[in-house]
Amino acid sequence: METIHFKTVDPVSQELLRGASRRGVELNWERYEKQQPQDxxxxxxxxxxxxxxxxxxxxxxxxxxxxxxxxxxxxxxxxxxxxxxxxxxxxxxxxxxxxxxxxxxxxxxxxxxxxxxxxxxxxxxxxxxxxxxxxxxxxxxxxxxxxxxxxxxxxxxxxxxxxxSAKRGKSAATLGYRVGYGLLAKEAVTIAVAGRIPETLAKALLKAAAGRKNPKVRLVSLGDWLPAGKSFLPIVCTSGEAETVVASGRIDLLLAGPGCDPGLATLAASLNIPVLKGEQASAEEELFAQARRAFDRRDPGSFAPDAALVGTGSAALGSAEVQAGLKSASSSKIALLGGSDTLFQSLGHLPVELAKALIGEGHAIASWGDAALWMAKQEIPATTLAPQDGPLAAVASLAATGSLTSLTGICFTGLNACRDLTLALGLAALGLKVAVAVPLPLWGSAAVRTALGTILAATGGSLTHYDHPAQGEELLAWFVRA
Ligand code: SF4
Structure with a gap:
């Protein structure tokens, strides 16, 4: 495990990964390694x-x-x-x-x-x-x-x-968020949510959990940005760390909504952690009872994180809030840097190091997705955008104030679903400079890469991509060059 830093920059995650390895618990990283080389x-x-x-x-x-x-x-x-x-x-x-x-x-x-x-x-x-x-x-x-x-x-x-055709953000909205392992610090029955659950359900569960004492009950998200009233559900980790958290011994029930990775539910079940589907959460009493029984079975010596490990922020969802966030950036250069975790790179390394380097180059940063969570965990100053369509709102906002020229680039640090790729392509077609840090399946045809580059260039835009996971220095050079 001396190569643990190749998996994540977070020292707590590193410790948890070592612990899982000692216990013989296989996580997404082991599956990733067994899949190499991929097709x-x-x-x-x-x-x-x-x-x-x-x-x-x-x-x-x-x-x-x-x-x-x-x-x-x-x-x-x-x-x-x-x-x-x-x-x-x-x-x-x-x-x-x-x-x-x-x-x-x-x-x-x-x-x-x-x-x-x-x-x-x-x-x-x-x-x-x-x-x-x-x-x-x-x-x-x-x-x-x-x-x-x-x-x-x-x-x-x-x-x-x-x-x-993208859905527009609410006319006026910011949602607060908290992120980090410190959210698991105090003893409490812990229900982890993964995948998309309706806001009404998140609010109802939060309300029901708030009324429970001795022990307290808390609800956390495993990397998903789940609106729950005036804030998102507290987010313990980024999406790439979700299995690491489930294996930590600190989770008492997994509530799996649509979009929850199958590996997460399988892992929880293998660790004797109850797994319920999102729709089963309507039987609140049974949900809390199952979580309580798992809490009582917990290993008392399980992982106990430092309460200080919590980053906070506020995501700008409405156009006015995005505009205000970007306006407050004192720099004349703005970099949009966001996207999901990818196991191609050490988790957190690219968004954190690239953001620091860009700030050193006089940029203000606006971010979304897992990248924004990494920045909040590391207290890097950045405007947080909507989890997925944030870059669209930022571009519209900069265009509205006539400040698109201050945008030095839009970089996707990782792609999750195909939606990210489609948005990257659309942004480039609008005449913008876009990069994707993970390889795209275009390297089998020089003619296709040329056609794509030529058509986008005619619109004034570009989509830069690499035949390898891009390194921070490459992307820094891409941002700062004219
Ligand atoms: S479309 Fe042509 S290349 Fe593709 S699977 Fe069918 S036969 Fe093969």
Whole structure:
């Protein structure tokens, strides 16, 4: 375990990982290591993404094996179709299809971005963006027919559509948050929530927990930003650390909402921690009783963190609050730096070190997602944005105040779902300078990378990505160069 710093920069997480290893408890890190090397065809975009039952076909990146699929598809069309497949999924993830399924999607550009959006659409070409783009994209992916450039262009259109159809933040809203292991310091029956649970449920559980004494009951989130009234549920850790926390011996019940990783529930069950699905939480008494029984079984010598290990902040969700947050930044240079944890890099290293370096270069930082939690844990001054669509609100806010020129770049430190990739593409299509720190599956086709770069350059934007997990120095250079 002498390489523990390759897994996380947090000394408490390091200690917990050592403890789990001593007890033979396998976590996400062990699964990650067993998965190496991950599928190289997929990683390069050379595994066929078409909805075709004759496959799967793959193309040998080194030119020694198959160079075409059974139908004759070549590497460029395969990689381009893969990009379209991912962006279509990303668009889909961001749509609010609650209510009438036939309502379709509403495109409503934030006023300050209307001009840029119109210019981008005109440069990229085709019919005005519409819900029909979804069906057209699905049709393009049913069987090979389009050339790579058409597929790339369609992927960029979907990126724009994802921004135009993104839900807008509340008109006036900030939500406070607390993050860190110190939230587990005092003795209390601890219910951990992972995945998305409705705000009404989070509030009801908080209220019910508040009335319980001897022992007290507390509710914490394992890396998810879950609104619960005037603040988010207290967040113990970032998403990459969730299993580490479950293995700490300090959790008495896992409440798994939609989107909770299967590994988390499996781990909890293996440690004899009760696991309930989100909808089962409506039986409050049973939930608290199960958590209490697990609390009584706890090893008294289990992990006891320092109460001081808590960072605090306030996330700007409404456009006025985002504007105020960015305005209060004294610097004339603003860097948007955020995104999810990735096991490609030591957890926390990139957002923390890059933010420090950028501040040293005279930048103000605005952040979102796990990256924002790392900054709060390390007390790095930064404006916190909405967990996922924060960069859109920041860009709209800077455009509204005529200060987009102060934006030196938007960097995604990690990607979680496809939604992040689709947003990155859409932001670049709006003429912005965007980077992604984890490799994209485009390295199997130079032609696709060129087509993407050329189309984005015509809009005035760029999407920088690397064939390896990007290092802080590379991204610092990317931010500071003109
Ligand atoms: S579309 Fe072509 S390359 Fe893809 S799986 Fe089918 S036959 Fe193979």
């Amino acid at each position: 190289g065809f997929l990683r390069l975009g050379l595994s066929c993404p078409y909805g075709c039952m004759q496959g799967p076909c793959r193309i040998d990146p080194y030119g020694r094996g198959a160079q075409r699929g059974i139908c004759g598809l070549d590497r460029d069309a395969m990689a381009a179709a893969f990009l379209l497949r991912l962006t279509l999924q990303g668009l889909w993830e961001g749509l609010d299809l609650s209510g009438s399924p036939r309502r379709g999607i509403e495109i409503a550009w934030p006023a300050p971005l209307e001009k840029a959006a119109a210019a981008a659409q005109s440069t990229i070409g085709g019919a005005p963006l519409a819900a029909a783009d979804i069906g057209e994209s699905a049709a393009l992916l049913s069987r090979p027919s389009a050339d790579p450039e058409t597929l790339v262009r369609q992927a960029i259109r979907l990126g724009l559509l994802a921004i135009g």
